[in-house]
Amino acid sequence: MEDRNDFNPDELLERAVDAVFRDPIPGELPPERVAQLVAIVRRAAQEPHPVTLMERIKNMRWTTHIAVAATILLALGGLVSWYVPGGGATVALADMAEAITGIRTATWKTTRTIKGPQGQPETITENGMFMAPGHERVEEQRGKGLASIVIVDAQKERMISLVPAAKMAIVADFKGPKGQPSPLARTFADLQETITAAQRGKGLTVERLGRETIDGRRTEVFRMMYDNPTMKFSMETKIWADVKTSLPVRVERVGRGDPEFHGVMTDFRVGVDLDPALFSVDVPNDYHLQHQMQLDLSKGPFRIIAEVFGLAAENNGGVFPAALHGEQGIDGIMKRAGEKMQKKFEKEGFQKLPKEVIERLRKQSDKAMKMAAGIAGLAAITHNGDWHYAGKDVKLGTPNRPIFWCKFIKSYQVIYADLSVKEVSPKNVPKVPQSEGSPQQK
């Protein structure tokens, strides 16, 4: 080690410059990115040309030049401008990520389109509120009144749903893996995470679509795509970001596949004064607690996924399906089981039923929630992950028979035919023949 007294600043700077040159630059720009760039540039080149002050001056007659020059000198305070707004400033994705993650409070409106009981489209309007860190409140409007209020506290890992008309509360406690975003549904936090992930290039492709003016505000439009072809699901997020503040003016999210959804967020206001009491996840005094659910995903979703595999085997004559994906695979079987359960709920309803029926439905709704969590977990894990499925024709309950294993953090989680879950090191991954797996399988 050199003595600090021998430190040579010239040499250090040269070494630093050399280090920047030696830092490897990975790969090269793939053809699809070049094509994307050409499309972006062409769109920008076709936009209306903002006329700048200098261009107007260049095109004037010389007599007018003098008058204009005098006017400009007088107006150096910045009050006179013939510059048409829109040129010069751009919104960088990094700017938008920085702006949105710095928000402490916000409100917005959401308009969602869902399928009604008979498959007809229904529009739902919601008022959303956000308070950092991790508090959200969404009020669903129906007619003049509130249909429901959902409040999430990500730090307490709790969500409460309130039905004002019935003074009813349902509480859900979700425990997620440490260091990961909360598994609770949070509209604004999800938007922040999407933009941050896009800015880091993680799991999303981003495209600039050019400029638009909304309500008199110049915006830069981005499209972010999440695509999971394995689970046949994609989500498109379009964001119109104010060129001055880099904050969203409008956000449109379209989910294609299962589930399908369409929502538009507008009327964003940030830095508003919000009463912390609005985000309380305690059951209000005048409400009764209808149901309390618990879901523990702190060790990852594998135990829940094991339950999903078990349900799939039960619906497949006691053997695990041939594959994870496809109509006869686990996700196809679970989708049909979920639709059957949904029809049952719609038929039997929840009001005016005997207590034992309500209790049964409550257990099934817990089951449905776990199924949904398990399927969502499976989708997330099998999207670009290192996973392997070997359950074809294996009987449910067979001991010591691995049917699924997946890389999780630094080790592998293995699910067995008896629905037990074990963590193994990479050198001890199962060596049974695989029927399906990620591209990384050997």
Add this chain to the structure above:
Amino acid sequence: MTDWEAVVGQHAEIVRRTVYRLVGNDADAWDCVQETFLEAVRLDRREPVRDWSALLRHLATARALDLLRRRSRQRCRCSEEADPAQAVSREPTPSGYAEASELADRLRMAVGRLPRRQAEVFCLTCFEQMTSEAAAGQLGIRPTAARMLLSRARQRLRRLLEPSGAKSKDE
């Protein structure tokens, strides 16, 4: 009428490498690449571009420097930095690679703290290997001014890279 497909096709990779060298990651580099070409569209409207390579490298450097400056403002002043006395070996040992990479990051951060013109001249001459005359042409300044800015940039960078306890103040 500018053939944007040809311009992008010929220069996109060099633009990417220019920004990547400064920002150090793919996501930020991609963002800067897009901004570079969008800025080129605006400039092309005002007057025809004669030297696309030089212009795009200048714009790419400027966009990357904007990002470095934003990063520099965001980072905690108390963050731990490697003692430069540790980054002394030129031998390609594994720890040598890590130290060199860390030194590269420190230089990027230091460049983000330079005044704009100094940073541009430094990057165009040291990283883009332009002569001071060529860099001056791009920046619209005299070559003597470019050489003075470069000298000041190097002085400031030497101070910013000094070991802890001997750091100079930012301007």
